[in-house]
Amino acid sequence: MSTKILALLCLMYFITYIDRVNISTAGSVIKADFGLSNQDLGTVFSAFAIPYLIIQFFGGMIADRFGPRRVLLACSLIWAGATILTGFATGFAFLFACRLLVGVGEGASFATASRAIQTWVPNLQRGFAQGLTHAFSRLGTAATPPLVAALIGWVSWRGAFVIDGLFSLIWGGVWYFYYRDIPREHPQMTASELPTLPPEKLDHHRATIPWLPLLRRMLPVTVTYFCYGWTLWLLLSWLPGYFLHGFGLDLKGSGRFAGAVFFAGVVGDAFGGVLSDWLLKRFGSLKVARLGLIWFSFSGAILSLFASLQVHELNHVALTLAAGFFFLELAIGAFWAIPGDIAPGFAGTASGLMNVGSALAAALAPPLSGLLFDRSDDWAVAFYGSIGLLLVGMVTTLAIKPDRPFRVTR
Numbered sequence: 519m520s521t522k523i524l525a526l527l528c529l530m531y532f533i534t535y536i537d538r539v540n541i542s543t544a545g546s547v548i549k550a551d552f553g554l555s556n557q558d559l560g561t562v563f564s565a566f567a568i569p570y571l572i573i574q575f576f577g578g579m580i581a582d583r584f585g586p587r588r589v590l591l592a593c594s595l596i597w598a599g600a601t602i603l604t605g606f607a608t609g610f611a612f613l614f615a616c617r618l619l620v621g622v623g624e625g626a627s628f629a630t631a632s633r634a635i636q637t638w639v640p641n642l643q644r645g646f647a648q649g650l651t652h653a654f655s656r657l658g659t660a661a662t663p664p665l666v667a668a669l670i671g672w673v674s675w676r677g678a679f680v681i682d683g684l685f686s687l688i689w690g691g692v693w694y695f696y697y698r699d700i701p702r703e704h705p706q707m708t709a710s711e712l713p714t715l716p717p718e719k720l721d722h723h724r725a726t727i728p729w730l731p732l733l734r735r736m737l738p739v740t741v742t743y744f745c746y747g748w749t750l751w752l753l754l755s756w757l758p759g760y761f762l763h764g765f766g767l768d769l770k771g772s773g774r775f776a777g778a779v780f781f782a783g784v785v786g787d788a789f790g791g792v793l794s795d796w797l798l799k800r801f802g803s804l805k806v807a808r809l810g811l812i813w814f815s816f817s818g819a820i821l822s823l824f825a826s827l828q829v830h831e832l833n834h835v836a837l838t839l840a841a842g843f844f845f846l847e848l849a850i851g852a853f854w855a856i857p858g859d860i861a862p863g864f865a866g867t868a869s870g871l872m873n874v875g876s877a878l879a880a881a882l883a884p885p886l887s888g889l890l891f892d893r894s895d896d897w898a899v900a901f902y903g904s905i906g907l908l909l910v911g912m913v914t915t916l917a918i919k920p921d922r923p924f925r926v927t928r
Contacts, residue, residue, distance in 0.1 A: 520638045520701075520715065524647055526693055527631050528654040530590070533686050534624050535658035536665070537601045538566065539754050540682055541617065543666040543773060544675040546762055551675075552609055560888025562610070563755045565617035566624075567880030573625025574877050578870030579727055581630035585699035586637075589630045594690030597623025601683035605676040628854075628873060633866035636858050638701060638715060642795060644858060645807065649791015649851030653784050656847060660780035663758050663773030670769070727867050735924050736868055738917035739856055740875040742812070745911030746853070747876030748883050749819065749846055749904040753779070755884040757839070760897060765832050775836050782840035783847040790815065791851030804859055804920040808852040812915050815852075816908045818845030823905050827898050861924040868924075 541548070541563060549559050581589050600619035607613045631651065639647040669678035698704040701715050757779060762772035790811065798807035822842030826835055857868035887900045 520711070523634065523638045523697060524650065526689075526696065527634060527651050529689060530594075530627065530631065530693070531651045531655035532658040532661075533689055534597065534627055535655040536662050537597055537620060537682055537686060538624065539659055539662050540601075540666045540679065541566075541604075542755050543663045543758050543769075543776075544670060544678065546759060546769065547670060547675050548607075548613070552613070554610060556888040556892045557885060558610060558888075560755070560885035562613050562617055563884035563888075564881050565614045566621040567751075567877050567884075568621060569618055570621035570625045571874060571877035571881055573622065574629070574870040574874040576870070577626025578629035578633070578864075578866035578868065580626055581633040581866035581870075582727070582864060586630045586634040587694060587697045587699050589626060590634075590697075591690050591694040593623050593625075593627045593630065594686050594693065595623070597627075598683045598686030598690065599623075601686060602680050603683075605679035605683075607676075625877075626870070629866050629870035632854060632857060632869040634697070636862065636865040637699070640715065642799065645794035645798065645851045645855045646791045648854035649787050649789070649794065652847070652850040652854065653787035653791070656780060656783035656787050659754060660777045660784055663776040663780070664770070667770045667773035727864060732861060732864060732868060732924060733871060735860055735919075736857070736871040738914050739853075739860075739872045741914045742875070742911045742918065743853060743872050744875030744879050745907040745914070746816075746846065746849060747879030748907045749823070749842075750876065751880045751883040752887055752900055752904055753839075753843060756887055756891075756900075761832075761836075764897060765835075775832070779836060779840045779843050782844040786815075786844040786847030787850050790848035793848070794852045794855060808856050808859065808920045809915050809918055811852045812849045813912055815845050815847075815849035816912050816915075818842075818848070820905050820908050821845075823901050823908075827901055856918065856920050859920040860922070864924070 545559050545563070548554070548562075549556075554562070597620050600616050600623055603619070604613065604616040607616060632648075635644060635647050635651070666675075666678050666682075669675075669681060673681070701707055702712055758772050758776040761767050761775045762769065765772075765775075767775065794807045794811050797811065798804065801807070819842050822838050822845055826838035826842060829835055829838060853872070854869065857872055858865045861868040890899050891897070
């Protein structure tokens with residue numbers, strides 16, 4: 519049962535990232551069709567992040583109060599509809615509005631998924647579950663450049679967005695039909711499986727959320743996740759264009775190289791989640807299992823990004839960037855397990871507060887990077903900025919306390 523729930527969530531992460539980053543692969547074609555600058559295109563990329571950022575503050579609360587079954591159905595209907603509408607865009611303003619709507623739909627999705635994982639997955643397997651679901655998000659990222667490039671060649675960029683959105687609609691229907699917010703109410707639940715699931719936390723979804731104390735506890739996590747998110751969104755937004763223009767590749771060639779780099783993140787996500795759980799079982803320490811892994815992840819990403827700036831041959835650049843993305847993604851299972859470690863009764867809200875960091879990075883990194891590219895035509899500046907922020911994240915990690923559960927004082 520829990521395996522099937524996890525499989526549905528993995529599929530959701532896969533689909534949401536296709537709908538999230540398809541604009542990056544199609545960006546060069548759309549840019550030519552509508553006569554956009556790099557800064558304009560970066561603004562379209564970041565439009566998704568504006569509502570996504572705002573919704574992080576209350577998206578998890580909605581999940582905690584109304585349950586993942588209804589919330590994820592509503593989310594999927596919105597982001598699917600917005601993706602389909604993108605295929606009918608007539609210019610910059612229409613594109614921008616569609617991407618805003620995708621951000622509205624996906625804004626609460628990951629925090630809501632974390633709420634579902636908190637309910638259906640035991641604590642010692644939660645790092646694995648978070649790592650696996652995010653591995654599928656990176657699998658979606660890796661599949662998007664070659665997939666969307668092929669769809670553009672077949673049905674144009676407009677048809678590619680319509681097809682992407684239809685898959686989201688199908689997923690939403692399957693989720694609502696199969697999932698239940700309370701495991702014991704699922705028609706396929708067996709008496710032998712129920713005791714293996716986390717104990718039900720009755721009435722937590724109706725409890726008053728202690729916003730200010732919870733925000734203070736989560737702030738170091740949010741800042742560290744922003745540092746992670748800056749590099750993530752720099753690569754997700756601009757890597758296809760980097761290979762396309764920086765190395766003179768065509769759309770399919772740039773898609774293949776970008777997809778190969780992103781696939782390294784799939785491996786990093788999956789392995790990082792397993793590693794976090796193993797460290798927790800081996801040392802019995804949440805600091806080692808979560809924070810130690812984040813430090814190792816950021817260190818490897820810094821060294822790999824720096825190495826990518828020292829080489830110039832295409833295959834060597836792709837290899838070092840793939841290593842950087844692998845190391846960066848090692849941390850994701852630990853990151854998304856931390857809200858449940860700190861505030862198990864408010865896991866959805868805490869996850870949303872953490873994800874504010876990545877959403878803010880998604881809003882800022884693409885347009886600022888596009889502005890730098892327009893003015894300097896030098897990709898190195900953006901990479902050095904990412905290295906600096908990852909160093910900052912290593913410092914702010916020291917303030918995270920996953921081994922001290924959040925308690926509401928009355």
